[in-house]
Amino acid sequence: xxxxxxxxxxxxxxxxxxxxxxxxxxxxxxxxxxxxxxxxxxxxxxxxxxxxxxxxxxxxxxxxxxxxxxxxxxxxxxxxxxxxxxxxxxxxxxxxxxxxx
Numbered sequence: 001x002x003x004x005x006x007x008x009x010x011x012x013x014x015x016x017x018x019x020x021x022x023x024x025x026x027x028x029x030x031x032x033x034x035x036x037x038x039x040x041x042x043x044x045x046x047x048x049x050x051x052x053x054x055x056x057x058x059x060x061x062x063x064x065x066x067x068x069x070x071x072x073x074x075x076x077x078x079x080x081x082x083x084x085x086x087x088x089x090x091x092x093x094x095x096x097x098x099x100x101x
Contacts, residue, residue: 020100031092038081038088045078053082 004012004019012022042053049056060075 018100024095024098024100028092028095031088031095035085035088035092038085041077042081042085045074048074053078 009019012019017025045056046052051059056075056078060071
């Protein structure tokens with residue numbers, strides 16, 4: 001990680017926050033925001049298709065010689081969200097319990 005801009009370092013010093021604490025707080029905030037975005041996307045897709053990801057995946061995979069591009073794109077986005085969400089949730093939990101020295 002590169003060194004902090006002197007103004008940022010001075011500001012953190014005045015706030016009695018170490019660079020490590022600031023980085024941890026930022027990582028927590030950014031991870032929470034990404035999780036919120038993924039959950040929002042999942043909710044939108046569940047509403048759009050009126051089904052869970054698992055049911056949508058079955059429908060997509062059952063198709064033979066037929067592709068609806070919008071649904072394929074939605075499937076890829078949804079699958080990415082479903083796969084990334086638990087990884088980020090686990091990272092968030094570790095970040096929240098991380099001791100900064």
